[in-house]
Amino acid sequence: MNEESHFVxxxxxxxxxxxxxxxxxxxxxxxxxxxxxxxxxxGGRAEIKSQVVEEID
Structure with a gap:
């Protein structure tokens, strides 16, 4: 994943x-x-405690 803000x-x-x-x-x-x-x-990128299925641009 890149460092930009996005939805997943x-x-x-x-x-x-x-x-x-x-x-x-x-x-x-x-x-x-x-x-x-x-x-x-x-405080920055959130800690995701589940499986990421896809990144949404």
């Missing part, structure tokens, strides 16, 4: 739900189906 599609490891998230999210993002934490903010 991630897949929840628990329920396999796919969501589009911002790679520099400033808040924690949870799966909208099961509530598992998908993204944790770090």
């Amino acid at each position: 599609k991630v897949k929840c490891e628990d329920c396999e739900n796919e969501q589009v998230i911002f790679n520099k999210a400033s808040t924690e993002i949870k799966c909208s189906i099961c509530g598992r934490t998908l993204v944790v903010p770090t």
Whole structure:
């Protein structure tokens, strides 16, 4: 992945739900189906704790 801000599609490891998230999210993002934490903010590029399915340009 490059260092620019962009959206990515991630897949929840628990329920396999796919969501589009911002790679520099400033808040924690949870799966909208099961509530598992998908993204944790770090002050810059967010720590993605799930599988990245695709980058969206």
